[in-house]
Amino acid sequence: MLTIKKRARTSPAVLAMSLFAALGLAATGCSSSSESTSETLAPEVTTEAAVETTVAVEPFRIAVISPSAKNDSAFSQSIFDAVTRISETMEVEIQVSDGLFVVEEAAKAIRGYAEDGFDLVIAHGSQYGGPLQEIAPDYPDVAFAWGTAVDTFGLANVSSYSVRADQGGYVMGVIAATLSAAKNIGVVGPVEVGDAKLFVDGFKSGVGSKDPDVKVNVNYIKSFGDVALATEAATAFVANGADVLTGTAQMVVGAIAVAKAEGIPWFGTQSNQTALAPEIVVASQVYHWEVILATIIADVKSGVLGGKTHIATLANGGLVIEYNDAFKLDPEVKALADKTIAGLADQTINTGVK
Amino acid sequence: MTTKLNARHRLIPLVSMGIPLLSVIGALGIGSLLLAAFGANPFVGYREMFLGGFGDIDAIADTLVKSIPLLLVGVGICLAFRTGVVNIGGEGQILAGAILSTLAALAIPNTPRVFLVPILLIVGGLGGAIWGAIPGALKAYVGVNEILSTIMMNIVAGHLLSFLLEGLIIEPGEIRIQQTKRLTENSDIPLLPGGTRLHFGIIVAVFVAVVAYVVLKRTTLGMRLRAVGHNQDAARYAGMSVQNNIVLALALSGACAGVAGALLVFGSESHRLIGEGGAAAFTQSAGFNGIVAALFGGLNPLLTIPASFLFGGMLIGGIEMQRAVQVPSALIIALNGIVVIFVVSSFRLKRKLEQAMTSSDRDRA
Amino acid sequence: MWSEFFTVSSLVVVLASTIRLATPFLFASLGETLGQRSGVLNLGIEGVMLIGAFSSYYAASKTGSPWMGVLAALVTGCVMGLLYAFVTLVLHAEQGISGIGVFLLGLGLTDVLFQRWVGTPIPIDGLDPWNIPFLADIPTVGEIFFQHNPLVYLSVLLVVVATVVINRTTFGLNIRAVGEAPDAADTLGISVNRTRLFTILIGNCMAGLAGAALVLPFGTFQQNLTSGRGFIAVALVYFGAWRPIGAFAGSLLFGFVLAVVNQFGALGIVSGATSSLTAMAPAILTIVVLAIVSRRIGQPAALSKPFDRNG
Structure with missing residues (x-):
């Protein structure tokens, strides 16, 4: 009795798998039109020791954590466009964790990039301030930028940025x-x-x-x-x-x-x-955050990891009216x-x- | 003969966990197709997912922290489902618990920590219980379908959160962010020793799970709840109040989620209630994911403990996977959906196997 | 402000908006009505609506034809229907929870696809309104009722079709039979699962159409575009006491509430944080309405119960 039922159940299971597989294949077929998103690929395993010895010769490593998709034509895209423009002027490696609207998950990503020894970790969301205040002191050698915000919590390795x-x-x-x-x-x-x-x-x-x-x-x-x-x-x-x-x-x-x-x-x-x-x-x-990012990166390279608040304005070109x-x-x-x-x-x- | 019988019985939990586990693996198999479709290497992705969730002591600590709300909501789901009530309102109940306990922390910030933390957890539970009791009462006394009313209560709670964080309890400052100020240090959930970010909440959650298990299995209250879940007419015939038990089940279920809400506020790295980015940004969708954890654990509060841990590890590892192979994080939501469909689809097979095992035992005995 | 609200022109705005906003609810709840009458609860239509919405946007933007968008929504809806039918009819998965799974799948998948395939959401050329000859020219009334896009008229037509199908056809009789007494229906030789397969397919296609109705007249897709409309549509089935005409009334009511809240915002009657409270209106109304109607009429006896001939 049991075996009969079992056999009756196997064939639908196979059917399900093939249905799913077909769906998956369909998705694969269509994805040829999708753009490639990963920038310079990071070394898959990075030990802390390796980072410390190589940081001087490696390209400047920037991580961006943002709450919505990096191509949202709005807030998150503004920072992604900025780091892309930065990459046109200097040797950088960029990694992005976008869509992290859950603050605790963003915190995990911020820690992860700090742990991996990135030179600059950009926490692009006002709501990321709470965890950043806890995380930044644990990584005194990593520079963090936080926006949009006007507070650096008195920490020497946190810069904040905002826009008028x-x-x-x-x-x-x-x-x-x-x-x-x-x-x-x-x-x-x-x-x-x-x-x-x-x-x-x-x-x-x-x-x-x-x-x-x-x-x-x-x-x-x-x-x-x-x-x-x-x-x-x-x-x-x-x-x-x-x-x-x-x-x-x-x-x-x-x-x-x-x-x-x-x-x-x-x-x-x-x-x-x-x-x-x-x-x-x-x-x-x-928003042209690259104006501000350029300042922050120059500071970091000269050993100043933070402590400043930067504001994008019409005066400094961080904010532009494009007709x-x-x-x-x-x-x-x-x-x-x-x-x-x-x-x-x-x-x-x-x-x-x- | 007896030893054989016991051995067979001991296999039942194996089936209870094994079948859902197999279906998760199946779902991840489909997920690997999706990953490949988006240009990511599934093997690298899943390796990073595993390492991110279970790779070292910090990863395990993060996973445990993530599993706290999953476990609490999951235990609540066990209580409700065993009573025959479908509680989709975890999200709203988490929010209600978080809101009420935050208001309490704002009201009595100077209470010593030893008193304040337990008070806040109880208040959080109360908030969730209220949010659960409303659809419970509507179902018991007016006949409103609880699936729909709990979903609507989620929406209402989300707007309530937004309303409060747009003015009444918003952090004062130049840039208006939808969050409270950092709440009093007396409300911080103590960290457990070991240098990780694992906090006392995990003990609370496991304790609640054990209590729920004992209540369901060994008390008259649990017996009544299960009787109502099994057959309402029979329960009524036996002199139980079906209606009261339904309200109670949803209130208890909500209370568990409410405690999770309080722990999400006071155990978070930012020590505050955050509404920026929508309600799901705060709840981490634990109200939905907890259902999966409970199903995964076969609606048994004790088995929900490892289930939450595994599922929490998958979610935490998902963030690492996204970082490593650079896929949109929404892919994790889609993957979740596939896991739910697979796990729920495997239920009948699991039930039949369990039945087959117990009945063959009974035949022999 | 209030005086501005109670003017003819303002009421025309609200009522025309009511009808446009009611249409997605109507498609989805009509399909769900059919499904529930046959004993199938489908909570996943929120996810199917998202998939329908995305596919209609994608197809319409690639081909330039909104009608290709409609077709795409129907096709993807049908595929999701096959999946749901397999999971619930063959594997006997719990219908409420598997619906949540479909919802999460739709939510995540459409978000990923939107980010990867679209990115910048260029508005598409949506469905233009069809002005019904003569009727559209009637002052006020014409503006409210007869200057809409074709999907609006189609949804109303489907109310009639669904009513006739349920009450006047053999298929409708089968639907009601398997929803109320599947065992008896089975004994009479009606295939319970085949009947339910059809209602699931129809219901999911309608959910796909509901998604298209959220995209084609409004011009674009966004992540979580549906914002809980699919769940409300399920509630509308209860509101409508499992009758198409009831779903129609419920959809109009909800469209009306959304339109009024919107006009309040537009006229500055509510602003700032208060609008969070008015935004609760549809959800609270759903609960209140369910509380009023729930005792009045019983749901299909076999709703959400899988059929298994062997018990």
Whole structure:
């Protein structure tokens, strides 16, 4: 009796395996189009002793730990692009652990890279500060960079970096105010914290400085992935009379699609969003962390492992407003924007955001 | 004759663990196809996974730390499932326990550590118990399907966490991060000696597992829970309150998860409640993964201990694998899903084998 | 602010948005209704929706045709259906838990594929709205009901089809029989597992379509795009008392709640942390609604119980 049942069960099991195998093979076949992601490959086993003796002759080794995918067109991509640009100017080895939104898992990766003797471990997430404070003292010879943050915990081997996202927001707010004939602007955001809040507050302040009568409504949709909600948020803004839109975080692609369909100007942030909708993206605020990373790396090479806070601003080139040449911006408005950028850079203008 | 019988009986746990183990291996086999598909060498990947999870004393310590919430949630799952209640609400119950215990730590930071730590664990358990009792009561007295209500309670807890960490208990400072300040040092879970990051929470978790085992096997309470799980009508006929036992089972199940939530806050390296990046960033999806651990352990609290350890090692090793062969970490989630499907699919085979063994014993006896 | 909400134009925005947001719920819950009527609980539709959503995005962006996206979602939905049928019907895996496995698989796999194959989520040319002749021109009413993309009309059509199939066809009779009394059905010569295989396949294809309905009108994919909609869709089956028309009503209700919360945000009625509380609305509503309807009507007697002729 038992044997019969057993035999009856084997054939489905085989079937399952072959089904899975087929799925797997299908995936293999399709993956030919995927880009290769690993940079210089690290030696598979690295003993501490080996690192200590070879660190002087090896390329500068950088590890990046980030909470979302490195190609998210947003926060994580900004640091990945930066280390890539760094790699064009100097001999570096780069390893990335992305998608580590679980802080304790990121902590494990941070420790792992420190243990492997990387020269610079970049903890690219505000939420990584807690564990970093515990980990960094255990590895006094490893330099850590933490962002976006303004605190180094008084540790000699931790640098922090952040960005005045409010400055870029302010500039785009000034432009947006001139573009909005209806005096009605909509902003789609995820959660009211971090860079997103800085950007939105700066944007509102910029709009208000140009024209206090322009109404700016902000809809935080409480999700980073819900494209449908972001789209409906933009649709509602448009239906309520908004004629300029902006927004922050990954899910705004849906809102950009609405702006594109309606022919409404859009302002991007965190990375250059022109490619998403060349017709309507006016400008994007782009983070150029490589400016800051270059300073940090130079420090590390000269033996200063941290203790400093670096802030990307319009003045130091860590923050850049990248215009979309395809969008015909009135020269007068462009001049006004450039004047605002100059004013923010030499601090004659203040965004008023704290 | 008797020795033979005992030997046979001793084989049953082997089947109980062996079949799920085989199915995990099968799932990893499928996973190797996925790894290869994404351009990674599966052998290197799995080697790094193994070393990352079990390779040295630090790796084992990390694995044990990771397995704490898995074990606690898993034990809760055992209690619920044995009572015939499907608790998918581990995520929300972890959050409820974490939130309530964090509020307690913020309220009474000056309590001495010897008192504060136990208080916080109990408060955490209470938070989870409340979050579990709500769907329990809704099922028992109103007939709401608990699978759905526990999932909805997860969503509600996630938004509650976000709400609190957007204002009321957010860390003061220039950059707004969705986390509390570092909580009082009196609330730190003590580290165990040995120089690793393994903390006292592992003892709590194992203790809870043993207690749960004893309760289920040896007490009238456990007998009632199992009776309700086995046959509600018979239990009712025997004079038990099916409804009360269902509420109790989900409350106990939630309490276990709530303790896990408190341990995740006070045993973490950052010693704070973090909501940045969504609720799963804090819970580490232990509310879901604990279900796998429990199934893996055959819904037996004692067997859930090694099951959590193995599964925790897989998750911890996954991070090392990602570092070594540079695959997206989401691949680990997909791998998890395949493991769940394989383990749950192997259940009938396991049950039939176990039945075959016990019944043949009975025939001979 | 509140006065802005209660204007005709604002209500038109909310109601049109309601219908668009209801469509994914409707596809998924109609499919799940069919499955549950035959005794199969499928908690995995969240994962299948994600897979359907990704494949429709990928196919549409590669071919430039949104209809290829629809086709891709149907195909991948069907493949996932075969997998689920094998696991639950042949291996008799516990349906709730294996659904969670399918969910995790879909969540992880689509995330990986999106990162590796797509990266930057360029918006695709989605499905354009079809304005229904004459009806679309009716003021207000036309704007709300008759200027939608074809998937919206298809989903409503399927409500009728599903109702007829369940109540008026032999296949529907079989579905109800195997869902209520599989043993009796088996004795009458109805193949329990074959009937369930069909409902699982249909249900998963519909879940795939639901995923497509989240991508094609909105233009892009993101990781965890569905954000729990699949689980809510399962709850809607209970809400709808296992009837297609009930699932329709439930979908509209949920679309409405999402649309109202969205319009609150757009008009600045709620902002900041408060919007976390309004974001709870769909989940809390699900629980409340389940509490109200659960006692009223019994679920299919054999729901989530695997059928084994040998016991």
